[in-house]
Amino acid sequence: MTDIKAEIELQRSDLWRGFGLWNFYFLAKIALYWADFIGFDVFYNLLLAAFLLLPVKFKKLHITRGLFALPAAIALLYYDSWLPPFSRLLEQPDILKFSNAYMLELALRFINWQLLGIGFIFIVVYLFLTQWLRMTAWTLLALLLAVLPSVPGVPRLLWADTANTVTQRLNIVTDNPQAASLQGSDLNSLLNEELERFYTAEQSRMTEFALPLADAAPFDVLLLNICSLAWTDLEVSQLTQHPLFAKMDIIFDNFNSATSYSGPAVLRLMRASCGQTAHEALYQPADRQCHLFDNLKQFGFTGNAALNHTGEFEGFIDELSLAGFASPPMIPSNIKPKLKAFDGSPIWGDYDALKLWWTDRLQQNTSSAALLYNTISLHDGNREATLDGGSRSSPYAKRAKTLLDDLDAFMDVLAASDRQVMVVFVPEHGAALEGDRMQIPGMREIPTSDITHVPVGVRFIGTQAIAPETTLQISTPTSYLALSELISRVIKRDVFDQPQVEWRTLISDLPETQAISENSGTVMMNYQGVPYLRLGERDWVKYAR
Secondary structure, eight states: OOHHHHHHHHHHHOOOOOOTTTTHHHHHHHHHHHHHHOOOOOOHHHHHHHEEEEEEEESHHHHHHHHHHHHHHHHHHHHHSSOOOOHHHTTTTTGSSSSSHHHHHHHHHHHHHHHHHHHHHHHHHHHHHHTTOOHHHHHHHHHHHHHHHTTTTTTOHHHHHHTTTTHHTTTTTTTTHHHHHTTTTHHHHHHHHHHHHHHHHHTBBOOOOOOOOTOOOOOEEEEEEEEEEOOHHHHTTOOTTTTHHOOSSSEEEEEOOOOHHHHHHHHHHHHBBBOOOTTTTSSSSGGGOOOOHHHTTTTEEEEEEEEEOOSOGGGHHHHHHHTTSSSSSBOOOSSSEEEOOOTSSOOOOOOHHHOOOOHHHHHHOOEEEEEEEETTTTTTOEEEEEESEEEEEOOOHHHHHHHHHHHHHHHHHHHHHHHOOOEEEEOSSOOOOOTTTTBBBOOSSSSOOHHHHEEEEEEESSSSSOOOOOOEEEOOBBBEEEHHHHHHHHHTTGGOOOOOOOHHHHTOOOOOOOOOOTTTEEEEEEEETTEEEEEEEEEOEEEOO
């Protein structure tokens, strides 16, 4: 009888083999999930677990099953991560043009050495415990704890409040009464409705460009559109006190660029005269009144663009055409470049590029000009060009100081002329110098506030009135519509030709815009002070920094 029972037990063990080494896969993923380094799709992870637990009689079939599960497990780990979906990578074939040095640099950023050290400790502890514990049972318990919050009607786990783990996946915020009463799909619906209300309200907002005062003085509008510069980047580089900012007449302290990529940023700036739209709408026809340069054109401004790069990467010149520029931008190809881009293309010095445009501008007969100047001097992966045609490493802080010095020097050139110029310093987005748990340094797929909170400044050169005694700070949440409104007021009130200007009146009650940012398939939105992220068609999750 004893022999029969032993044989039955042996047959059961042959069928129900447990997870084996897959225990480490699931336990490690759950640990990363509870620490907010990755997400956790309940259905797909349970499906993989069920497939691996399914009893099979033959050992060879068991081994074959593991081999088939391996690519699925890798793909699932990528899916659960905060990395961009493969569809986004396929949409950007120009990534293959990155230099080898830059590709290696990006690869090294993905390595979290501290996390690897913790993983090594984890696997040693795991191997030690497998000598006495049936790890499959513990893995199933961990899976159960991870799954429970997504089951409707299951109460919150009190112990998770102090651990700050499972409840985060429910998007529950203890100091948010409305959110705390909602779970899962309810909160997801609430955030979707909030986003829809925002875009609906934005559709009705538009800048009214009124006729200027009679005999208004002509002036130029210069938009300095800087790639990869946010407030956080200035802080990391210790450049917040650069003289350029001290000379600004107006600073927008709370400006949201609404995107973390160059093409959409330029489109949003060029459509600044209307409220904020969803990302997809940027590539659809818009009312001509939304186009800032079209509005300027009706008052005699001649619009054009200038670059300090070739504009070929990811079809940036095509984006300019979509933004309304009929003629090609000015590219300083006849002077020596100062940098080499991440794809090996030349980047010219900002002072050199702007001085070249200014020389051409002074030779024109037009009374007023509007320029969009786009610079990528601070883009991730750029290197300093050498005399022998090669390149060497150039830290971000060094390049940022050079850029600000160049712009400051060019403004001195403007001030020394007899022209009147409204200079608008408006970065596209930040550089993401410091990553977080959900995004590595340099990656901008998720438009977090650290990337979209950019320093925007305005300086009036050549006014009759005395400049403000101190830089005027605009601390309300603003975006491009506020810039369009400010330019409209400057035109209407003939600011440059007035002996006295009420500067605070000029900037009072500028349109406010809620800080919502969006890339293709990615949305970031603050709700009652809490940042939430939506990737593709997935549910909203609380963003973990």
